[in-house]
Amino acid sequence: MFVDSHCHLEMESFSKDRDQIIKKSADEGLKYILTVGTEERYFGKVAEIVNGNPMVYGAIGIHPHNSKDFNKNVAETIRVSLKQRKFVGYGEIGLDFFKNYSPRDAQIKAFREQLAQAADEGLPIIVHSRNARTETLQILGEMYRKGSGGVIHCYSYDLETAKRLLDMGFYISIPGTITYRNAEEIAKVAGYIPDERILAETDAPFLTPHPHRGKRNVPYFVKLTIRRIAEIRRQETEALAAKMCENFVRLFLNNQEAPAE
Numbered sequence: 320m321f322v323d324s325h326c327h328l329e330m331e332s333f334s335k336d337r338d339q340i341i342k343k344s345a346d347e348g349l350k351y352i353l354t355v356g357t358e359e360r361y362f363g364k365v366a367e368i369v370n371g372n373p374m375v376y377g378a379i380g381i382h383p384h385n386s387k388d389f390n391k392n393v394a395e396t397i398r399v400s401l402k403q404r405k406f407v408g409y410g411e412i413g414l415d416f417f418k419n420y421s422p423r424d425a426q427i428k429a430f431r432e433q434l435a436q437a438a439d440e441g442l443p444i445i446v447h448s449r450n451a452r453t454e455t456l457q458i459l460g461e462m463y464r465k466g467s468g469g470v471i472h473c474y475s476y477d478l479e480t481a482k483r484l485l486d487m488g489f490y491i492s493i494p495g496t497i498t499y500r501n502a503e504e505i506a507k508v509a510g511y512i513p514d515e516r517i518l519a520e521t522d523a524p525f526l527t528p529h530p531h532r533g534k535r536n537v538p539y540f541v542k543l544t545i546r547r548i549a550e551i552r553r554q555e556t557e558a559l560a561a562k563m564c565e566n567f568v569r570l571f572l573n574n575q576e577a578p579a580e
């Protein structure tokens with residue numbers, strides 16, 4: 320059984336065949352999917368999807384790209400929305416100094432405020448961090464003790480950074496880029512993370528793994544990523560996938576009355 324710990328089923332790229340994609344994911348052996356609403360206009364769709372599909376859980380937060388839209392009203396909408404059943408995480412939140420779609424100071428402010436809010440709600444966080452290694456380590460380093468843990472999604476930094484994040488108690492999620500050529504650094508990280516802290520994800524519809532690059536990504540392509548990680552770690556794919564399911568349940572579903580079977 321497999322888990323896709325991070326994707327975006329609520330996005331428009333899935334509006335025509337969302338139900339078929341979820342059904343096919345179940346047929347392919349996926350047990351859980353976490354879909355992540357990155358801006359306010361998606362929050363309702365996330366609720367609709369998790370309510371209609373036992374295997375899908377939801378997270379919401381304001382993505383660093385949209386940090387300039389974060390304010391008190393949005394924070395209140397998030398607080399209320401997170402009371403819904405099957406909303407199990409706060410995110411994705413963080414810093415993206417690669418695209419810089421929002422000014423850096425707005426990103427830092429939204430990140431800090433949402434970290435505080437996630438801690439108040441007792442929810443694990445989903446962190447997006449790109450080209451912002453120093454600032455991310457600094458902010459998480461100041462705030463992680465108050466929080467309920469979380470995952471660094473779509474991990475893209477080096478092994479030293481991974482060790483520091485693991486020391487803070489975070490899980491690390493490996494994306495499909497590990498199936499590309501020139502993935503030596505991420506392969507080192509994937510080989511190092513302890514069994515109890517590793518997750519994998521598609522970030523669908525983005526970051527499609529080899530050999531489907533160029534096509535839209537879908538949750539069941541996570542199997543290609545997990546197979547590659549297992550190869551690097553010299554583990555059986557099924558055994559590693561089972562560990563990832565346990566990790567996902569421990570991080571996100573422990574407070575749920577009855578995880579879907």
Ligand SMILES: [Zn+2]
Binds near residue numbers: 472
């Ligand atoms: Zn992201």
Ligand SMILES: [Zn+2]
Binds near residue numbers: 325326355411522
């Ligand atoms: Zn994402």
